[in-house]
Amino acid sequence: MTVVVFSDLDDTLFHTKRKCLDLSEHKDATALSSGEVGAYSSPQQQALISLFNDSIIIPVTGRRTDSLNRVLMDFSSYKIASHGAIVINHQNKLDPTWRLILGKEEPQWRNRMDQLKQQLELDVERLDIEVRVRIVNDQGYACYVCVKGDPLYLKLLINKTDKESTEGFTVHANDRNLAFLPPYASKRRAVDFLKCLFKNENNRHITFFGFGDSLSDAGFMSICDFQIIPSNSQIAEVLR
Numbered sequence: 335m336t337v338v339v340f341s342d343l344d345d346t347l348f349h350t351k352r353k354c355l356d357l358s359e360h361k362d363a364t365a366l367s368s369g370e371v372g373a374y375s376s377p378q379q380q381a382l383i384s385l386f387n388d389s390i391i392i393p394v395t396g397r398r399t400d401s402l403n404r405v406l407m408d409f410s411s412y413k414i415a416s417h418g419a420i421v422i423n424h425q426n427k428l429d430p431t432w433r434l435i436l437g438k439e440e441p442q443w444r445n446r447m448d449q450l451k452q453q454l455e456l457d458v459e460r461l462d463i464e465v466r467v468r469i470v471n472d473q474g475y476a477c478y479v480c481v482k483g484d485p486l487y488l489k490l491l492i493n494k495t496d497k498e499s500t501e502g503f504t505v506h507a508n509d510r511n512l513a514f515l516p517p518y519a520s521k522r523r524a525v526d527f528l529k530c531l532f533k534n535e536n537n538r539h540i541t542f543f544g545f546g547d548s549l550s551d552a553g554f555m556s557i558c559d560f561q562i563i564p565s566n567s568q569i570a571e572v573l574r
């Protein structure tokens with residue numbers, strides 16, 4: 335029986351140091367570029383991972399490739415980084431078919447992202463708030479516009495931003511992160527792409543699981559056979 339798990343990482347399989355108040359029985363989960371531990375898996379998160387020891391686990395993360403490479407788990411199959419904009423193959427290289435998709439779509443959005451970044455910086459100045467705006471580049475491609483800061487400031491910024499400059503982008507907000515995602519930065523689209531590859535490569539039936547905590551994960555989780563959601567999460571909050 336083949337089981338494939340598509341799993342978000344942060345706040346699903348581990349929490350950053352800032353969110354871990356009690357570290358008893360926690361396991362190191364990521365390293366920072368400095369070499370320090372960046373995140374920990376709780377005993378419950380470790381138990382969840384161990385249930386799927388014999389499965390193929392595919393990370394589906396907002397992290398860039400370099401940050402994903404510092405996660406202390408062995409991912410031996412495909413990997414999805416930068417909110418779905420990057421699909422990495424078994425050889426740890428950008429998947430060649432996915433590269434063709436990026437080659438076609440990314441140039442159409444690069445300028446739009448530059449303009450959106452400038453607009454957001456102007457809005458930040460007008461609102462007099464402290465947030466950081468940047469374009470996240472990964473593997474040589476502009477992947478999405480990222481804003482980090484206090485959740486209240488991010489809400490103010492979303493309300494201020496005009497509809498024209500964000501048209502066509504998907505807006506994802508959770509906690510201290512706000513992202514404006516072009517159509518090729520879609521976790522659901524990347525998972526759908528890999529599901530097709532798995533089905534073509536395997537004659538046997540495959541069962542797909544989706545793990546995630548954010549509303550932005552719900553799309554890719556919904557195209558899996560089963561979904562697993564942490565209790566303390568944005569999705570669980572909506573279900574409550």
Ligand SMILES: [Mg+2]
Pocket residue numbers: 342343344345346546547548
């Ligand atoms: Mg998450």
